Amino acid sequence: MGKKSPDKIINSRISNPFSTGAGGSTFEQLVGASYLISLLSFEIPRGVDGLIETVRFQQRYKGHLVDDIVVETKVGNIVRKLSVQVKHSLTFSDNSLFRDVLKDCWHFFKSDKFSSNNDKIAIGVEMGSYPRSVAKDLQQLLQWARTQNCAEDFIQITSKFKKKKHYQTLLEPS
Numbered sequence: 001m002g003k004k005s006p007d008k009i010i011n012s013r014i015s016n017p018f019s020t021g022a023g024g025s026t027f028e029q030l031v032g033a034s035y036l037i038s039l040l041s042f043e044i045p046r047g048v049d050g051l052i053e054t055v056r057f058q059q060r061y062k063g064h065l066v067d068d069i070v071v072e073t074k075v076g077n078i079v080r081k082l083s084v085q086v087k088h089s090l091t092f093s094d095n096s097l098f099r100d101v102l103k104d105c106w107h108f109f110k111s112d113k114f115s116s117n118n119d120k121i122a123i124g125v126e127m128g129s130y131p132r133s134v135a136k137d138l139q140q141l142l143q144w145a146r147t148q149n150c151a152e153d154f155i156q157i158t159s160k161f162k163k164k165k166h167y168q169t170l171l172e173p174s
Contacts, residue, residue, distance in 0.1 A: 028086040031124045032057055032069050047122050048082035050075035059083075065108035066121050078118055083108065086124040092134055094170060102170075137163050 032055060038045040039052040050073030060067035066083035073080045085101055092098060105121050108114055114121070127135075141164050148154040158168040 027088045027126055028057075028068050031084065031086050035069060035071050045071060045073065045082070047071075047084075048073050048080050048120055050078075050080055053079070063111070063113050065104040065111070068124075081115075081119040082122060083114075083119070084122045084124050088126050090123065090125045092138065092167065092170065098170070133163075137167055140164065141167055 035045050035052065035055045037043075039055055042051055044050065045052055048071060052071055053074050054070075054072045056070045056072075058067055059070045064070055064083055066085045068086040069082075069084040071082040071084070073082070085104065087097075087101065090098060090101065101123060105123070109116070109121060141158065144157055144164075145154055148157065155168070158164045
């Protein structure tokens with residue numbers, strides 16, 4: 001009693017047509033192509049300083065929890081890495097996908113594979129897959145996080161704005 005039939009188990013694990021039709025990987029390839037174009041044209045890429053030395057895809061097997069695209073640049077003798085998790089769409093709310101993405105970002109940030117002085121983590125989400133107001137709020141929140149002197153200052157400024165406090169709470173590590 002209480003067991004699911006094999007048909008129900010199989011059907012509950014079938015991915016949606018977008019995923020099985022490579023929709024998510026197509027967007028990932030487009031993002032990756034933009035970094036490859038920067039590599040070939042000797043342009044500074046979005047999100048990290050320096051000229052690109054390498055662009056790698058699917059690096060989880062090498063310990064990169066944020067693994068879809070890893071871009072390495074060099075400025076002088078300093079190697080910098082931008083690790084990008086690419087999602088066709090991502091709802092910025094309390095849901096399992098968002099929690100999993102943030103958890104991977106946080107664990108990678110805390111790992112010995114990440115240099116807080118040189119490396120960056122990014123989540124690439126297709127424009128238009130979320131409201132502009134969310135993008136505006138998150139961009140401002142990220143800007144405040146980069147420019148505040150300490151965590152207490154960041155928390156103090158975000159607590160004054162209801163929406164930003166909501167997103168700041170979602171982004172807190174669990």
